[in-house]
Amino acid sequence: MAADIPEEDLAETRAALAPTLAATAAILPWLTKDRPARFDAALNQRWIEAGRELARAWSTRSANAGDVVRPAVFALYGVALDSHDADCLALGEALASATDRLEGGPPPAHLIAAMSAAIECFDDVMGLEHKAFPLRARHFARRLTAAVEQPTNHQRSSLIDRLFAAEVGERLQLMREALNALPPDAVMLKSAAAQIAEQAELIELFGLMDQARQLAWRIDATTDLEHPATRAAIENDLTRISEGVAVIDPL
Template sequence: MAPDIPDDDLAGTRAALAPTLAAAAAVLPWLNKQRSPRFAAEINERWVRACRELDAAWSARPASGGGSVRQSVFALYGVALDSKDADCLALGEALASATDRLEDDQPSPHLIAAMSAAIECFDEAGGLEHEAFPQRARHFATRLQNAVEQPGNQQRSPLIDRLFASEVSERLTLMREALDALPPDAVMLKSEAAQIAEQAELIELYGVMDLARQLARQIDGTTDLEQPATRTAIGHALDRLTAAIAALDAL
């Protein structure tokens, strides 16, 4: 049987713990308190929907042209205006400016990369209420504006480009074999596309990066590559990537 603790010791222990217990009790209400929404639910729902539509339009851009992207960007800008939020407005204006530059004969790879990154980042369920939204909005507004105002004009290394093209050509051959296999190897296709995108970004081949990312996004856990229409769509994406690599190799 444990010995009794003297009353004096208990009193001393309680006195020593009192400040800690009081501090913990004061913090508990804050832990349970949810952050108040910054925006009306209707505004946030419209923002999330507009971002998803923009992501879909951007993914379909190589096949459908830029018209749907412009329409989606200005729909998003309309939500930004209604939000009356400075960060939303700055992001909307930057996206609109970048969209105008996309109509150039040869839009900057930096511009395409900035658009891809921004659109992908904001296509998420939290929308305007995501805790990191203000910081992300400011970051991408600045990045887009820089891409608009300072098109990339660095001299490239033809040797590095040709080495990259040679390696990717081999990868594309393996990817076509994976697509033609029975059953098609979706994991391999997605992995290879993601690796091509990553390598292209490292050497600032943002157009190739964009095409590879689009291909990777077409394949997920629910993609049935045994469906003829799906395989055809993946094949067309591989064709676009192959054409981009062929053009690079010819430089």
């Protein structure tokens, strides 16, 4: 058993540690104190609602994305103007420029990817008060600006097309199995259709994107997948997507 520490040594140790303990005790209240809000609560709520609406508009867009996305982008930009915050303003301007590019014909995949990432990131319950907001805003403002300025490359990759066709073919098979299951699996059908739409958009196959997105919209919690007319419509959608994939990769 270790020998007892002499009281004299303990007293010296306590005396040496006293300044450190006092300094720590003084800091603790500051560490536990809530960070003060950077923005007015009402303004932040407007940003949150505008971000949520932009995310909804982006998720329901068609190939002509500017029609539904532009009003939502400029609603968010309006909040940015009211914030008088440099990061908010830079992000709003970058989103507005990217939206202009959407209306100049089919947008390139890198622009779609940049907008998708930015919109998803800022659909956040903390809004402007998220501790990482300034860093995120600067990052996405730069990324969106670079995406707008990057030249569009229309040269397709046959390898990417073949990989896409193979993956979609597997998804379509699983979707047919889900439709024929008892009961039919609506969640799987809707999820797979949305994934096909997202992948098609990233490689600029906007016709397939629209077909898959329309199929995803057709299915919701109230859809009766056992009704003959509904099943026929879904089977027709699956056939049309299959035919579109066959055009891309006929092998």
